[in-house]
Amino acid sequence: MFIKDYIKDIASALKSLATGMKMTGYYFTHHKEIITEQYPDNRDTLVLAERFKGEVVMPHDENNEHACTGCTSCELACPNGSIKIITKFDVDAETGKRKKAIDTWVYHLDLCTMCGLCVEACPTNAIKMAPTFEHSVFDRNKLVKKLNEDGSKVRAGVE
Amino acid sequence: MGAASLIVLIIAAVAFSTIAILIAKVVTKSTTNKQKGEAIECGIPTKGPSWIQFNVGYYLFALIFLIFDVELVFLYPWAVAVKQTGWMALIEIVIFFFILFAGFLYAHKKGALKWV
């Protein structure tokens, strides 16, 4: 029957619309379901995953020593050339031997894609990824960083 | 206030819009360049004129609308008088709707109610 189908159509259509409205109505009245994070306000409580790949850092211990021997395997592993290691030769005070060490560990954060291949490649675990993400600056040059601190040395025993 | 209110309303609307646009003109700094004056088309220069004759697809709708709108105007006096007139009004309107509906069905059959 044409009329019967016609009415049935309208009834089912209205029902489907009502179902949708019921659902949105539920969320309109239940504010507990709101999932918005208020980002700059929750900075203090914001917890990032410890593995989050935000930038490359080189941890230094309390004696201002790091574990980088300047082997440049990270530089080779980097797919887009964001690492540049400038090496120098240190003279060991006790033995008098000349030893290769890093002068400057240049890190181009502006080129980095946070792939983590340098960390994987490092034989001495001298670098790691830090969970930071607020990198925006007004001058791009500020994103070129020197990771080893002034006057730092290779930790004894790291080869 | 009576009919004068319409004049007040028109003046109010024009005044409101004019003042708003004038304030905006004064406050904003206006610059011009060639790109700014282009018609917006997702960042690509428009190809060909926009003011052409093209198939709007609802010419027939407009015609049918005209018929029905006139009918609607006829219905207003009828609607006011229904309660006094009684059964006669119902019979009349049934006949009226029947004729209209026949025309409507004809238009539908002819495919006039199809957007092309």
Next chain:
Amino acid sequence: MWSFSEIAKNIDLWLNDLVGSTWALVLEMVIAGVAVIGLFAALGLVLVIMERKVAAWIQIRLGPNRVGPKGMFQSMADTVKLLVKEGMTPDGADRLLFNVAPFIAMIVAMLLMAPIAFAKDFQLWDMNIGVLYITAVSSLSVIGILMAGWASNNKYSLLGAMRSGAQIVSYELSGGLAILAVVVLTGSISLTDIIKAQENGWWIFKGHIPVIIAFIIYIIAVTAETNRAPFDLAEAESELTAGFHTEYSGMKFALFFLAEYINVFIVCAIGATLFFGGWMPLHIGNWQAFNHIMDYIPSSVWFFGKTFFLIFLIMWFRWTFPRLRIDQLLNLEWKYLLPISMINLLLVTLIAILGWHF
């Protein structure tokens, strides 16, 4: 208890005493004009923040929450933003039509304010053909849209304007027929009479199912007539970027924006007047005690409460439903709403003649 009508009367008397009848009339006009502009601006601000909050809560967001307490002054900030934006006119545009179009939209929106009863005995013009006036004037709004779309010399605008033309032209019919249902029951096309007729109960309760159907058709038709989602084809942003106001910016865009919201307010006010009794408090038959308690709530609160409920309903639609396609939109009107509203009108006539309504 104070009421708007008494305040108006007192001002009238005071002005007549002060400056004489001619100047009193002029001053009253000025006051009315300023009041209407104020109402316009206030409504714009309130409706925009309301829309944003409704959208946010439905979408499990917080919504604006930075400007003022809970973001309540966000729309003020929006206004300032729109005010300092540069209003551009595209090079190829028809400058006269392009600049006049927002005025038309505003004038139409403003003219529709005339017969609305905001509170008991408080309206600009108590005209005896109120319903007819509203039907006639509201269909003018399409002219503003068509002008804007054509004048922009933009293909998206043109398509949007053409869609809008087809849409408004179509939905006017079923909207008009739905209004007629109430006119038949009342026997008058004066809004005052229609409100008076609902003294012992609103039409939506008194008129059985046909009036409820008429109300549903009315709300669908006005949603389409005001170009609101799911019928916002004229500005379908995923298809036509912004439809007829693609080229508008700054204050001219803001005027269109404002006119749209005012139109929503007005159609909801009319809907509230026709089906929910306007400023008439909730009265049930002859329960004198109950009716008396309801009378304590001021009539303007009733009016705005009902209107905002309907506005919320239309916003609720917008944030729930996807958009229709142009041919489906017209199918819905011509194959469903129009026949149903015609048959519904017959049923209402039957009820009115038999006196079955309460």
Next chain:
Amino acid sequence: MYRETEIIKDAPQFGEPGFGDLVINVGPQHPATHGVLHLIITLNGETIKDIKPNLGYIHRSIEKMCESLTYRQFIYVTSRMDYLSAHINNHACALVVEKGLQVEVPERAQVIRVLFDELTRIASHELWWGAMAMDLGAFTPFFHSFRERETINVIMEETCGARLTMNYYVPGGVMWDLHPDFQKRVKDFITLYKKKIHEYDELVTGNIIFQNRMKGIGYISPEDVISYGCTGPVARGSGVHSDIRKVSPYSIYSKLDFDEVLETGGDSFARYVVRIKEMHQSIKIIEQLIDNIPEGDFQAKTKAVLKLPKGEYYQSVETARGELGVYIVSEGGTTPYRIKFRSPGFSNLSALNHMIKGGKIGDLIAAMGTLDLVIPDIDR
């Protein structure tokens, strides 16, 4: 209800733009193209006469880049191709390198990879669902789908260290072991998903307006699907058996119990249903594996410098959008001599003109939404 759309089985033939035709650019800056796709559309009234895609707005020549990257390095670039299924792209590259080196990947690594692949697939489909509904004019689904997607992103972030371009897979396994919370998080996600999935049907699938916008739109026949090289949900919406996980199983998919979702409609709605059902199948796979992650190594021992023997290697996987093929020509060096990515979006896009010709502008949006185009995947 007022369903009127006839399925246009044979695309009508139109001539060159003539009198009364509008030529409109949709994109590159258009809300419905999800990126910088540029379509040149010839319109007659509302009817679409012709679509000419114009690509390359974000072409980075990833294939050329890969020619200068070593086999360990080139995997990270592929995350940027189809960024919504980054894990699966990486999987394809890892597999093809392993195929060349003939490395046996430990069981644990394979299970981890499949788990992440399926999570990626769900995340991708969630985003597609929201974005498609937004194209049709409903904004709310977008935010609702992001609620679930966020949960997956948190899982990714915790184990892989990133949310979109993870670079977690390396030749021979995965970069790190799973995070200790992984299992719990995934189970929480499954609970949330099962609690909320019915809302997808209530809000969108069952909606009459949505169904009318979708049914009969963008019809493509099984023969045309094969001829146009469409894969993934687009092909399966037309009933073409094309799931690489079933056709030529890789990793541990042959041991898993799941169904290939096939619909016969061939229209937008069929493609929609395929994707929704695929999410259920992915959940089914995750449920099978999440309690049975074998112990062992997460990475096979590989040499520090990888060199693929001279030859040609091809591996295809099923991404969220279809078949992604990686074709490597090796000359025996440390870098690929030639690499070609057969991306699903590129072939799917080529069928767009065929699907939409004769439809309305609104149909274009609806059909493009269900093609699930990711522009970097098309441009590469």
Next chain:
Amino acid sequence: MTNEELKVKLTELLPSATFEEGGEWLNVYIEPAALPAFAKQLKSDEVLQFDFLFCLTCVDWKTHLTMVYHLRSTKLQHAVVVKAKLDRTKPEIETVSDTWRTAEFHEREVYEMFGVHFLHHPDLRLLILPAGWEGKNPMRKDFEDPVNMIKL
């Protein structure tokens, strides 16, 4: 069909074809001129039914170009790789877009990236590269672009 059976069958169809094994699939080397007819046969033959061209690309071998067509049958689930050597200075080959319509876009990509001219292609224009790139073929090994390429 196994590779051996395919070999027999394909030799029947095109006696001049040479074969190369070693990869996953059978490689068939054919003369460029034989391609359009061979392609139609591959698609329509009852026992072959290679209806799905899943990868079409080109390899620059510095001395010559090689067109590579990866074909699969969606019904019989076997695959074959068809290759054709082209002259590097004036690469020309017939289009297969009338046999497999997916080739239309892939051939346009190869056209702009390698400069291979596909004869009788319905719409051989630049697809990905912007206007003005005609003649420069980025994916060839000797391509140098000082502006857009960053050497690492």
